[in-house]
Amino acid sequence: MRLFAMTFAAIGLSVASASAATITNGSLTGPVGNSVVPPGWSIARQSPDTNDVNNNVGGGIPFAATPSVSPDGGTWVGIGGDPIAVVDGATFNESIATTIFDLVPNTNYVLSWYAANFGAETGPGYTGAGAIQALIDGTPIGTGGLLNLGDGWDLQNVGFLATSATAVLSFQLDPATLTRSYLSIDGVSIRTSVQPIPLPASVFLLLGGLATLGAVGRRRARRDAA
């Protein structure tokens, strides 16, 4: 029985250690502002903003579509783009970044976030469709769905294989579908794609076999003592 319990403990430990990757402030909680990103995040390109349901582009510009409260709550980040505009020497496609810690190399992870398209009313308006792309160490790993102006919060998931214990995560608008648009992102989280339950059938077979061995051993011990 002790062996049985130890086997369970070992399985529990392996699952826990593989799922400990952390993203600082995935809720993107911070002061509202233009060209301001929440603590734990940095501006990777141009002028991303911290917004909430009452404040767009850091409070200065109205939303182009009626926003809804984020499923994550509180503030979120707005990133804009325009394929024909050049800002600070690069195509206008705003980007934010952070570092993921405690990754286990050669482990598959699922990165999730919420995205919405409430646009921004400025000049001719940032009212186009767009999709948010995630990058690890500068390489795109996947893109969420294409969201049209007025589309509310939608959960996005992309998978990637970790190759090191830390990695730089960044988000931008997908260059392949870039229009003059302004999207919202919130609730960034990470988990392993290996789920602790259900356990593979082979593990139950192994545990069953160990239990049978234990019972046989105990019967043999009783018989020898008798």
Ligand SMILES: [Ca+2]
């Ligand atoms: Ca939030």
Ligand SMILES: [Ca+2]
């Ligand atoms: Ca801005």
